[in-house]
Amino acid sequence: MKFINFINNLDKRWIYLVLALCIIIPFIFPVGFPMKTTPPVKSIYDFIEDSIPEGGVVLIGADYDPSTMAELHPMAKVIAAHALSNNLRVLFVTLYPQGAGMAQDAIDNVLREWNKSNPDNPKELGKDITLLAYVPGVSAVVLKMGEDIIETFNEDGYGNKLSELEIMNGIKNYNDINLMVELAGSSVVLTWLIYANGRYGLKMGIGTTAVSAAEYYSYLQSKQAIGMLGGLKGAAEYEHLLDKKNVYGGRKDASIGMDAQSSAHIFFIILIILGNIAYFVKKKKEGK
Amino acid sequence: MAISTNFWVWIAALLTLAIYSFLYKDNPFYKFAEYLLVGISIGYGISVYWHNTIITKVFNPLVYDKNFLVLIPLVLGLLMFSRFFKNVAYLSRIPIAFVVGAGTGLSVPSSFEFLFKQIYATMPLKLDIGSLIIVVGVISTLVYFFFSLEHKGFVGKVSKAGITFIMVAFGAAFGYTIMARVSLFIGRIQFLLSDWLGIIK
Amino acid sequence: MLKKTLLLIFSVFSILLFSQESDSLIFLENQNPFLDFKLTGNDIPNDGGGGIQINWCFPDTLGNWFLTVLRRDDSNNVIVVATDLLVSSMQVRDVSSEEEPSRVKDNTNYYYTGILSKNMINEKFLNKLISNGSEYSKNGVYIFGNDTFYITGETEAIFSKSSWFNLSRIPVLVSLIIIAFVFLYYLNLAKSGKDLYIRKINGLDAVEEAVGRSTEMGKPIMYILGIGYVTDIPTIAGLTILGRVAKKVADYETRILVPSYDPVVMTTAQEVVKEAFTEAGRPDLYNKNDIMYITQDQFGYAAGVDGMMMREKPGAVFLQGLFFAESLILAETGHSIGAIQISGTTETAQLPFFVAACDYTLIGEEMMAASVYLQKEPMMLGSIAAEDLLKVFIMFLIIIGFVFSVLGYGLRIEIIKNLFDWLINLLQV
Numbered sequence: 001m002k003f004i005n006f007i008n009n010l011d012k013r014w015i016y017l018v019l020a021l022c023i024i025i026p027f028i029f030p031v032g033f034p035m036k037t038t039p040p041v042k043s044i045y046d047f048i049e050d051s052i053p054e055g056g057v058v059l060i061g062a063d064y065d066p067s068t069m070a071e072l073h074p075m076a077k078v079i080a081a082h083a084l085s086n087n088l089r090v091l092f093v094t095l096y097p098q099g100a101g102m103a104q105d106a107i108d109n110v111l112r113e114w115n116k117s118n119p120d121n122p123k124e125l126g127k128d129i130t131l132l133a134y135v136p137g138v139s140a141v142v143l144k145m146g147e148d149i150i151e152t153f154n155e156d157g158y159g160n161k162l163s164e165l166e167i168m169n170g171i172k173n174y175n176d177i178n179l180m181v182e183l184a185g186s187s188v189v190l191t192w193l194i195y196a197n198g199r200y201g202l203k204m205g206i207g208t209t210a211v212s213a214a215e216y217y218s219y220l221q222s223k224q225a226i227g228m229l230g231g232l233k234g235a236a237e238y239e240h241l242l243d244k245k246n247v248y249g250g251r252k253d254a255s256i257g258m259d260a261q262s263s264a265h266i267f268f269i270i271l272i273i274l275g276n277i278a279y280f281v282k283k284k285k286e287g288k
Numbered sequence: 289m290a291i292s293t294n295f296w297v298w299i300a301a302l303l304t305l306a307i308y309s310f311l312y313k314d315n316p317f318y319k320f321a322e323y324l325l326v327g328i329s330i331g332y333g334i335s336v337y338w339h340n341t342i343i344t345k346v347f348n349p350l351v352y353d354k355n356f357l358v359l360i361p362l363v364l365g366l367l368m369f370s371r372f373f374k375n376v377a378y379l380s381r382i383p384i385a386f387v388v389g390a391g392t393g394l395s396v397p398s399s400f401e402f403l404f405k406q407i408y409a410t411m412p413l414k415l416d417i418g419s420l421i422i423v424v425g426v427i428s429t430l431v432y433f434f435f436s437l438e439h440k441g442f443v444g445k446v447s448k449a450g451i452t453f454i455m456v457a458f459g460a461a462f463g464y465t466i467m468a469r470v471s472l473f474i475g476r477i478q479f480l481l482s483d484w485l486g487i488i489k
Numbered sequence: 490m491l492k493k494t495l496l497l498i499f500s501v502f503s504i505l506l507f508s509q510e511s512d513s514l515i516f517l518e519n520q521n522p523f524l525d526f527k528l529t530g531n532d533i534p535n536d537g538g539g540g541i542q543i544n545w546c547f548p549d550t551l552g553n554w555f556l557t558v559l560r561r562d563d564s565n566n567v568i569v570v571a572t573d574l575l576v577s578s579m580q581v582r583d584v585s586s587e588e589e590p591s592r593v594k595d596n597t598n599y600y601y602t603g604i605l606s607k608n609m610i611n612e613k614f615l616n617k618l619i620s621n622g623s624e625y626s627k628n629g630v631y632i633f634g635n636d637t638f639y640i641t642g643e644t645e646a647i648f649s650k651s652s653w654f655n656l657s658r659i660p661v662l663v664s665l666i667i668i669a670f671v672f673l674y675y676l677n678l679a680k681s682g683k684d685l686y687i688r689k690i691n692g693l694d695a696v697e698e699a700v701g702r703s704t705e706m707g708k709p710i711m712y713i714l715g716i717g718y719v720t721d722i723p724t725i726a727g728l729t730i731l732g733r734v735a736k737k738v739a740d741y742e743t744r745i746l747v748p749s750y751d752p753v754v755m756t757t758a759q760e761v762v763k764e765a766f767t768e769a770g771r772p773d774l775y776n777k778n779d780i781m782y783i784t785q786d787q788f789g790y791a792a793g794v795d796g797m798m799m800r801e802k803p804g805a806v807f808l809q810g811l812f813f814a815e816s817l818i819l820a821e822t823g824h825s826i827g828a829i830q831i832s833g834t835t836e837t838a839q840l841p842f843f844v845a846a847c848d849y850t851l852i853g854e855e856m857m858a859a860s861v862y863l864q865k866e867p868m869m870l871g872s873i874a875a876e877d878l879l880k881v882f883i884m885f886l887i888i889i890g891f892v893f894s895v896l897g898y899g900l901r902i903e904i905i906k907n908l909f910d911w912l913i914n915l916l917q918v
Contacts, residue, residue, distance in 0.1 A: 070475020
């Protein structure tokens with residue numbers, strides 16, 4: 001009984017402390033839990049790997065901000081790196097003002113890491129990869145892109161005229177985009193699915209926070225999206241797949257965190273079991 | 289790797305710690321960081337809107353490209369400001385009506401197509417236990433959201449099954465969310481240990 | 490001797506040079522194994538014009554060969570439509586563009602030819618070929634450098650045209666008409682005074698209780714509309730419920746705080762609350778500043794609302810609208826200050842948190858139904874009844890699909906299988 005009372009009256013801050021330790025310790029002493037790739041992640045990877053001809057275009061929607069950066073930023077980096085490794089062109093687009101900063105950071109990072117590990121096949125901003133300028137309007141922007149991408153944005157995110165950029169050669173609208181991967185933790189994913197996929201038939205993949213992952217599974221089943229990266233785990237799986245190809249030397253942000261993720265989950269499972277035991281015992285006691 | 293010498297990394301690290309200090313208890317450092325976030329996000333938003341809307345979408349087309357069609361949305365936009373003057377405040381309804389009307393027109397057909405795709409996906413293209421569960425789940429959940437029938441008798445039983453499906457879905461979503469929250473925390477810890485302190489690679 | 494050596498070197502060099510001179514185009518007529526391979530093409534149906542779709546269906550063994558598509562018009566202008574497509578991709582679209590006047594024009598005849606090659610096409614070869622005008626269209630094989638290029642047969646004349654209607658979306662139009670009809674029917678029924686039944690939504694009584702208890706404690710009420718825009722349906726439902734809550738608030742002469750995420754939602758909320766206060770006969774109590782803008786940053790908004798909750802300590806918190814990752818942050822803070830919480834959203838991912846942290850939760854459409862139950866407005870009542878009928882229709886469709894699938898694919902009854910395929914086709918707009 002003493003134990004049950006202890007659980008019921010436990011100061012939350014102890015839980016925070018133990019959780020912090022559960023996460024910090026595996027970083028310093030990694031265990032290396034095994035990794036399995038799931039079909040939704042594999043299908044995006046395979047599509048970029050096999051189904052897009054060289055020079056094809058991958059559009060990455062960076063509709064997130066620092067608050068969900070931990071999960072979505074590794075996805076942006078690893079997908080962009082994968083596309084570059086197949087000599088595809090990568091366009092970033094954002095419907096959120098804060099997304100521009102995220103996309104620029106991802107581009108800088110990927111370009112730097114790529115050029116460091118592949119000096120014989122250097123990639124250039126404006127030629128192989130760039131960010132389309134942020135334009136307000138969300139669904140209006142998605143719809144307009146279906147008609148004319150250059151006219152929608154006029155500029156890239158660095159202030160250059162899009163019509164003068166080499167990367168835009170032959171890109172008019174969604175028909176010229178081989179795959180769009182939307183990275184977001186909010187309903188903006190639906191905006192893309194409804195307007196870009198629904199109306200213009202743009203092939204789409206989703207990268208989302210684990211919070212929203214369960215919800216977006218139904219769009220995989222209906223084939224509105226070809227695949228999905230759910231949360232840090234999804235990003236780690238993708239990194240794992242790209243790692244096998246051995247072309248990119250960038251830091252594997254998501255994979256590093258997987259041990260910490262697993263240990264935190266074990267901690268939570270223990271907490272849930274203890275919490276439920278305490279709850280039912282208490283209820284039984286009060287019932288008597 | 290050693291401790292960071294980058295000024296901005298230090299700022300980011302200290303602000304992260306300031307926010308996490310709330311877990312111990314509310315304090316001035318947390319308040320400072322919170323207000324800073326709200327203030328900066330508004331400021332950042334305004335600067336982005338200024339450049340990407342007012343300059344690129346209004347000023348440049350009007351001044352350099354002499355595209356006077358831009359005047360129509362500009363006037364509609366300016367009408368929003370009529371709210372500040374009581375006697376002409378009704379004018380702001382015009383742009384609101386425009387946005388709501390155009391928005392509905394755009395979204396209704398697309399929503400239908402979206403619904404069609406979901407119905408189509410529910411139809412079993414191959415016969416297995418999974419498809420059966422999907423069909424039963426979808427139908428019983430739909431029954432739960434029946435409002436013109438009292439939930440009694442058979443309907444009550446089906447809707448009970450429906451709410452069970454809903455709760456199972458919630459459970460799965462909950463699990464995913466815990467994973468997400470942990471990931472966010474991991475992201476920060478990674479930043480603190482690696483970019484700031486340089487303890488790990 | 491020197492002369493001879495120089496001559497020898499010169500001749501060897503020139504032979505080398507000559508053999509290097511692979512830029513010359515060698516044309517082999519009548520040796521083309523792909524002579525019968527033709528592209529086909531057609532106007533892209535249901536578009537605004539200016540688009541032609543080119544298809545091909547070559548043997549699988551050529552799957553990873555490359556195909557370059559050329560287009561010729563009646564005046565023999567040749568244009569490259571696309572280079573180095575994988576043969577396995579089976580189709581490409583030639584679409585007009587404002588920037589490039591050379592692209593497809595409506596009602597102009599075009600002829601398409603493909604160049605098949607094992608390796609990627611050589612740009613010099615392509616330029617050379619194009620500069621020959623329509624000459625390339627001769628069925629044949631070209632050898633250029635180390636590569637061999639096979640020219641396919643030319644298509645018939647193809648022209649693009651624009652369509653007035655997108656016929657592929659007829660099912661959408663039909664359903665729209667049916668739904669509008671059902672809706673209008675029920676609307677009329679409700680207007681004519683027929684009592685349309687709507688079941689009671691659990692947790693609605695709590696609205697009054699929450700406002701009452703909050704007033705007793707002398708605490709304000711907080712109404713959070715989430716981070717949706719005014720075009721989002723949950724936000725609109727949230728605004729309707731806000732009207733009802735605000736009226737109760739005016740009746741009880743207490744205070745309502747509405748921190749907003751979006752400026753348009755904020756102004757709409759101001760309007761709604763003002764109207765409700767006026768309706769309750771207390772326009773004097775309405776304070777515009779209580780419905781304020783916070784920020785359009787998701788977590789900035791959550792932090793702002795959280796801080797406000799901690800300071801104002803509202804007795805009741807309503808979370809009605811569109812919520813994302815900030816939902817639990819808000820609901821947990823509300824829980825920690827001991828407020829009665831009534832939540833509602835259509836975001837399935839956020840509902841679990843609301844169920845866990847709030848006293849009452851309106852799940853998805855219940856939120857809309859609740860607003861109708863409160864108002865009993867004929868328009869809304871009619872729409873709920875119509876929606877229910879449509880749900881029956883959807884259920885019926887799914888059950889039919891299931892039965893067809895069992896009979897058609899399970900028991901292999903051909904006619905039912907065809908019916909099932911037809912149904913699936915209809916739904917894939």
